[in-house]
Amino acid sequence: QVQLQESGPGLVKPSGTLSLTCAVSGGSISSSNWWSWVRQPPGKGLEWIGEIYHSGSTNYNPSLKSRVTISVDKSKNQFSLKLSSVTAADTAVYYCARFYTIVGAPHYFDYWGQGTLVTVSS
């Protein structure tokens, strides 16, 4: 059973950089799956942030692309999110998730972390 656990600061100052890590257990991050970040502002819907493959290949939401970096650390079996120049609009619960992948292409989210609330405030 794959498990994902987000970690990182719960409070980030405006104009700063949000940094989160997702630790993967019960499976290898080098398996043939993509890994993703999704966020949910309080009381609002889900928004896909981006995805990464263990090779380091990435795809990002066009609306966030200029501010987002997702990276992978195979030695620690984890992947990370950095979101720069944050504002109050970036306040959200951030989830990491596994994309079940078929023949190299992501198909659907099958495992999710519990989510972590990040508040942007001075």
Added chain:
Amino acid sequence: QSALTQPASVSGSPGQSITISCTGTSSDVGSYNLVSWYQQHPGKAPKLMIYEVSKRPSGVSNRFSGSKSGNTASLTISGLQAEDEADYYCCSYAGSSWVFGGGTKLTVL
């Protein structure tokens, strides 16, 4: 890249059936059979209910079914039960990116 369109809320009585629509465009829902549906209870992570338009993961009740016609996908829940009350989100591949619907709150009366 705009969010897929879902009704904000739907409701039904126990035992009834409801359908939640998810309308996209020819660039996402209409072009790919990579539509999935997620159930989210308050304070919890989303849970996969339907993938690839109409397939059900192991462990998900056969009361949940999915379909697609053109640019619109649908989730149908039959035999409504109290525990089905939750938020539901559709998600579609959009060519190197993914887009979610705005979410639908299902109330079981």
